[in-house]
Amino acid sequence: MTLLDFARGPAMNVAIAICVAGIVWRLVALLFLPRARDRSTRRPGAPWRVTAAATSILSHMKVAKGLGPVPRFAVWNAYAYHIGLFVIVFFFTQHILVWEGLVGLSWPGLPTGVITVASVITLAALVAALVRRVSSPILRLLSGFDDYFSWLLTTLPVLTGLLAQSHLFLRYDTMLALHILSVAAMLIWFPFGKLFHGVLVWVTRGRTGAFYGRRGVAI
Amino acid sequence: MRDRETIGEGLARRGLSRRALLRYSAWLASLMALPPTASRVMAETLADKPRQPVIWLSFQECTGCTESLTRSFSPTLEDLIFDLISLDYHETLMAASGAPAEAAMEASREANKGKYVLVVDGSVATGLEGAYSTNAGKTNLATLAELAADAAAVLGVGTCAAFGGLPMADPNPTGAKSVGDIVKDKPVVNIPGCPPIPEAIAGTIAYFVTFGRLPDLDHLNRPMAFFGDSIHDRCYRRTFYDQGKFAKSFDDEGARKGWCLYELGCKGPVTWNACATLKWNAATSFPIQSGHGCLGCSEPGFWDRGGFYQPLSAAVMGNPALIGGAAVAAGAAFGAASAVQARKKRAAAQAAAKQAEEGRQG
Numbered sequence: 001m002t003l004l005d006f007a008r009g010p011a012m013n014v015a016i017a018i019c020v021a022g023i024v025w026r027l028v029a030l031l032f033l034p035r036a037r038d039r040s041t042r043r044p045g046a047p048w049r050v051t052a053a054a055t056s057i058l059s060h061m062k063v064a065k066g067l068g069p070v071p072r073f074a075v076w077n078a079y080a081y082h083i084g085l086f087v088i089v090f091f092f093t094q095h096i097l098v099w100e101g102l103v104g105l106s107w108p109g110l111p112t113g114v115i116t117v118a119s120v121i122t123l124a125a126l127v128a129a130l131v132r133r134v135s136s137p138i139l140r141l142l143s144g145f146d147d148y149f150s151w152l153l154t155t156l157p158v159l160t161g162l163l164a165q166s167h168l169f170l171r172y173d174t175m176l177a178l179h180i181l182s183v184a185a186m187l188i189w190f191p192f193g194k195l196f197h198g199v200l201v202w203v204t205r206g207r208t209g210a211f212y213g214r215r216g217v218a219i
Numbered sequence: 220m221r222d223r224e225t226i227g228e229g230l231a232r233r234g235l236s237r238r239a240l241l242r243y244s245a246w247l248a249s250l251m252a253l254p255p256t257a258s259r260v261m262a263e264t265l266a267d268k269p270r271q272p273v274i275w276l277s278f279q280e281c282t283g284c285t286e287s288l289t290r291s292f293s294p295t296l297e298d299l300i301f302d303l304i305s306l307d308y309h310e311t312l313m314a315a316s317g318a319p320a321e322a323a324m325e326a327s328r329e330a331n332k333g334k335y336v337l338v339v340d341g342s343v344a345t346g347l348e349g350a351y352s353t354n355a356g357k358t359n360l361a362t363l364a365e366l367a368a369d370a371a372a373v374l375g376v377g378t379c380a381a382f383g384g385l386p387m388a389d390p391n392p393t394g395a396k397s398v399g400d401i402v403k404d405k406p407v408v409n410i411p412g413c414p415p416i417p418e419a420i421a422g423t424i425a426y427f428v429t430f431g432r433l434p435d436l437d438h439l440n441r442p443m444a445f446f447g448d449s450i451h452d453r454c455y456r457r458t459f460y461d462q463g464k465f466a467k468s469f470d471d472e473g474a475r476k477g478w479c480l481y482e483l484g485c486k487g488p489v490t491w492n493a494c495a496t497l498k499w500n501a502a503t504s505f506p507i508q509s510g511h512g513c514l515g516c517s518e519p520g521f522w523d524r525g526g527f528y529q530p531l532s533a534a535v536m537g538n539p540a541l542i543g544g545a546a547v548a549a550g551a552a553f554g555a556a557s558a559v560q561a562r563k564k565r566a567a568a569q570a571a572a573k574q575a576e577e578g579r580q581g
Binding site for chain 1: 461462542549554
């Protein structure tokens with residue numbers, strides 16, 4: 001079995017299974033945690049909880065006013081690599097084929113050149129995020145293994161994918177195998193580290209919005 | 220005294236000029252990407268050398284490799300046999316059969332000890348001590364061991380000989396192995412393909428005859444001259460790949476426009492061969508040009524690497540629904556167990572707090 005066969009087969013099978021099981025595990029455990037009943041009285045005219053949740057999710061996406069230049073750059077930079085990752089994962093034809101194989105759905109992809117540009121921007125933004133993290137004494141103090149490891153496992157698939165696509169350094173099949181293995185590593189880590197914010201961000205922001213919306217607080 | 224006439228003498232006897240030999244050697248040199256000066260060296264060396272004795276063994280195979288060789292256009296099989304090599308034994312092509320054929324092989328082996336090139340097509344059955352595939356009362360396994368011992372070099376022609384091929388496909392009932400798995404004390408060159416490109420066979424033999432050594436090989440012992448580039452890198456449809464233009468089916472508009480066949484399972488990006496440059500049938504076409512994706516037939520295990528029509532980037536999943544379902548069930552079970560444990564802890568804490576409260580009041 002070649003490295004590529006291992007990556008496409010057993011490695012991805014195991015990684016996807018762990019990722020799905022981990023996501024379900026954490027979500028079920030979280031959503032079924034015992035919690036105190038909300039005994040507050042619903043404020044008259046308070047929005048429907050789903051509306052409040054959606055509003056909160058959207059309002060948290062805005063760049064906050066009053067930020068200094070560096071934090072504002074950090075927010076825009078985060079937008080750059082999040083949108084970049086979204087474009088790469090969902091609009092690169094080769095990735096759409098992965099989704100089609102997994103869930104049976106397909107949609108039109110973007111030209112490879114566009115994806116290459118998106119990958120370069122994403123990579124640059126990820127490097128900028130790391131530079132900011134290590135150059136800021138406060139952020140450095142707040143950062144732990146999870147932060148750096150999650151960064152690494154996000155960056156490696158982008159880097160190896162770009163190198164594979166560009167046929168650089170290693171043979172295409174070797175680089176493709178490394179790319180798939182890096183994705184497998186990321187999938188395994190996803191439910192258990194800070195990358196899980198990709199799922200929890202919607203829960204926490206929505207929950208916050210519903211909580212405050214019930215009390216008539218607009219956020 | 221020489222017991223074989225030289226290649227130059229043979230050509231002269233057939234009325235072919237030195238210029239013809241120069242043309243031929245120039246073609247061989249260009250085929251193997253050798254420098255221009257190499258063609259003159261090849262011509263001079265070839266002219267003075269006797270034809271290279273070759274013994275060709277066919278094991279677990281379909282004769283497709285020989286069929287391919289018979290369709291070699293440049294050089295033709297006749298050119299190859301009459302000009303370059305002395306094909307002393309080949310079950311399909313030789314006129315003799317039975318005991319005389321085996322005697323011819325034995326005579327060649329005795330006369331050319333340490334000099335002949337042993338070509339093998341087909342994989343070697345090792346199950347039941349090789350009994351799955353026999354010839355002239357001997358197992359292929361035994362024949363290979365005997366003949367490889369006296370060979371100058373061994374060529375595994377075709378994917379079956381090079382990597383085990385279709386006979387080795389899961390569950391490999393005959394215990395098929397590649398020639399390289401059996402022969403460990405001789406240089407083994409692999410010329411894979413199902414079938415291999417005839418020019419790759421001829422070119423490799425010509426190189427060996429001329430320079431007395433094997434050409435540069437890659438990590439799978441394939442001549443770099445023929446297996447140094449991927450199909451994808453040399454494919455004329457590459458530009459459509461780069462533009463993200465892919466045929467979705469074999470008869471859609473994209474297919475008619477000649478767009479990239481990646482989505483239809485083409486394995487060109489991970490297949491190293493010269494199909495896209497040398498092509499087949501006098502450089503007429505190759506599979507991708509004929510509208511079908513590359514199957515990756517010159518790579519090890521190409522038959523067991525997921526479906527031929529499954530895109531390369533797609534994961535080879537055992538059963539997505541089963542794996543996904545099992546993962547969801549396992550995750551839900553662990554999650555429920557975590558929640559139940561948390562609730563138990565909470566209930567225990569509440570009970571303890573209540574007891575403490577009652578104790579204070581009592």
